[in-house]
Every structure is written in structure tokens, then in C-alpha cells.
Amino acid sequence: MLWIGLLSGTSADAADAALVRIGESLRDLTLIAFCSLGFPESLRKRINGVLQAPVDLRDLAKLDVELALPGHRTAIEDCRGRIAELKEHHRRRLAEVMAILADRSATAYEVASKMTWDIVAKSWQDFPVVQKWFAVSEAAAHLYYLERREKIVVEERDGLLMCSAA
16 A cells, blocks of 8 residues: 655654555555655745744634644544634633632642642652643643733742742
8 A cells, every 4th residue: 555644844844745655564664755845935934933823722713624633642523623622621721720729829830739630640649750741731831821811920939930819
């Protein structure tokens, strides 16, 4: 079976295409042809401009997309439905973070430790380290969002960034 793979990496400077033959298993893979098409400077600037701008899910929901191929998980056929799920997830997360900060100041690590997660662990201390890293990153993203909207205040105290409700 012949397959064509297309990729434009994070450098956004070219599109690469590879034609491969896949046999009975993925180990039976033969590269038939490869080419790379460099983008003109004007297109690179447009791509990088879009990548630096904040993405608004409302704008994405307006696009007529039949299929999205995320970098992980499965293909998304109902893009508007997935966007609605993400918006609801973030609405719940923001409310949860605000509830955590209602009567205390906390670091992003402390906020993450109080949030609900789908990880099977007895406690925050039992979370795998890499999962804690992802959890703190998500908490920090929500805290950043809330700070930009002046819902929380972030202050440095004793070398720590402490977050509290505005």
C-alpha cells in the first residue's frame, strides 16, 4: 500500500512530503520519494503572525472543518462539538480555581494540588511526577487567564508567586 505523509513543522518554513510503501507491517517500510517545498518569506511571516496571536475558540468554531487531526489522540470529526466540550471544560476549571482561591492565597503548585484530576492516585503526593508537571502547567494557564482578566492578583512573596482572588 502506498501512503503520502505531509508535514509542516514548528519552524513553519517548508512543507515536506514523503511517499512510502508500507508492507505487511510498519517494519516493512520503503521510502519511494521525498520532497521539501520552502515557503516564501511572505507566507512564513503570515504563518508566524497567526501562531503568535491568541487563538479564540469562538473564531475556530466558525470554520467549516470536516476533520481535525490532533498531534495526539484520535481524529476529531465533530470539531464544533469538541470546541463546545473544551469551552465547558475551561469554564468548570476556572470556577474550580476561583473556589480554591476564595479564602486563601496559593502558588500554582498548591492550586493544582487542590484541583480534581482523572488520575488514579490516593493523593496528590502519589501523583506521578510527570503528571504533576502537566497538572501544574494547566493550573498555571488558568491562573494566567484569570490574572489577565483581573479576577485574581499575583504577587511575589518570599520568592514565590502567590495567587489570590481580586
